[in-house]
Amino acid sequence: MAGGDADGARQAEQDRRDWRTTLVVALAVLALAHSLLVALWLAPRGPVREAVGGSLLASYVDPYFRQSWDLLEPSAQRVDEALWVRARVRTGPETVTVTPWLDVTKADLTRTRDDVAPARVHLAGRRLATNLNNAMFALGRSGRRVVLESTVGRPPETLRAALLSAGVRADDVAAYADLDTMATRFASLYTQAYTDRRVVQVQYRVARRTVPPHADRDERRVSSVPFEWFDAGWRAAVRGSAEAQSAFDGYLGVDR
């Protein structure tokens, strides 16, 4: 009888261990299946990815497991970009004065020189310039002309309609419109920090130039290559809250 009890207990212990092992193995298989789904999401378009469903994969991966091909540095870059902003400030009941252009990217670079761990905010000018340059290229020549001719007082909806009628794709119009809003707000806070007068309108311009080839390194450096400029028209300034303006003033080192 005692031997039978012992056998039964051993069997029960074995069964318990078996289901525990099965559970852990199943979890490991799930982890590997998850990795496979992420790999499929990262993979270029193809029959396997299409079979699983691109949008289904995206909804699974986004946002927590989102990643890109260039998750690891160094990524290849070869375009130098710039963002300049300026403002029209109120100087009298009926008069405004145009400020000089402020080179946002150059100021950021000055602040980050010899800094091995620069603050992210110093990337703002460069990131806006990169995104705007890409958006401007997507707009095409006719779209860029609309952007240049767009002026203050023109509602965003009108700008969108004008871009659409210039033959720009709806996605590209939406992307540019968001960036235009961001650049306008950024330019408003930035230029207001440098003047005691009220900023009423702002304008931004972005530029790009390509690093010359390695073979030409002794003759030409990127700093000697002229920028290619894209200008936007004047926009109504967006007044930030007192806290936002104060934070911007502090960041730019402006003492009021």
Place this chain on the structure above:
Amino acid sequence: MSTLWRLRDALAGTRRSAELWLTGERHALHAVALARILVGLSVLGLLVTNYSTRQVWVGDASAWAEPARAVSRFPEVSLLDGVSGDVLTVVYVVVMLAAVGLVLGWRAKAMTIVVLLGFIAVTAQNPVLGSIGDNLVRLTLLWMLLMRTADVWSLDAHRLEPRESDDVAPDWLRTGLHNVGLVGLGAQTVLAYLAGGLDKVSQPVWQQGTALYTTLQLPEFRPFPWLSDLLSNGTVVLALLTWTVLAVQLFFAPMLLRRGTRNLVAGLAIGLNVLFAVVLATPWSSLAVVAVTGLFVSDDRWAALGERVADLAWPVLDRTADLRYAVADRVADWWYDHVLGLWDRVRFTVFRR
């Protein structure tokens, strides 16, 4: 027929090995502890270096980035959306303290959760200023939720009375989850290297060998211009560096299959990341990459390195013991005199005595 039997036996053997590996003992405890420390330092470093400009980065003055924030799908964005600058500062400091707790291994599981939520909430406020390293930190913290990251090299491991109530799961499940988390994070890391390598070899600038030159000529990637020029101007150094980057990222996975090549590729990858951390001024994302790459270095090596560091540190700690105790006494006095006194006053004001 005998081939089929042999295949079946081999599969059964592999399955038994996998089961034993997953359920037998917790693996890579030192490597995982190091990953916890380095990821904690990565988050802490990012928050400290951005502290003075936090309001423009993610606070009141980041209103300009609102259109980008509006399309973010992270629910954590709402934690800080529209809050005042003071509330942001409080949350920001709490996340910094949690990162310190994570580095020290103090209540590591809870700290991992706080750091993960706080990190997403802060960085997702301004997607325009995001970094590719943010993704890796988030993914690592997510997998670390399953793992026992504080079994060694932590305050939790040195607690006088380990509290079993901290762990709601039984030991076999904790071990299993740790190993599953290790498999998941390992697979994620291999995927990151493979994708990075394939992405690079598909680009003409990497095929021509000039990708690093053009990158290091751009002003924002030249915090130390002399160093960038040193690495990118000469043909031999540039070629060596380019080939090493490509070989390490592309062949990371196959080189993990043998112990010798595994240590070599992990060592090279860590060395490259340290180099680019300085050259490209990306220390915090590089630290996160080093953290996950270190998982593939043998745990014995990390344990031996830990002992060597402890041997070096002990004499220093011994010599400074009096000073440390004096500081601790002063802190304790200040705590009793000011904080507890103030707390008592608040308590007696609010509650009936």
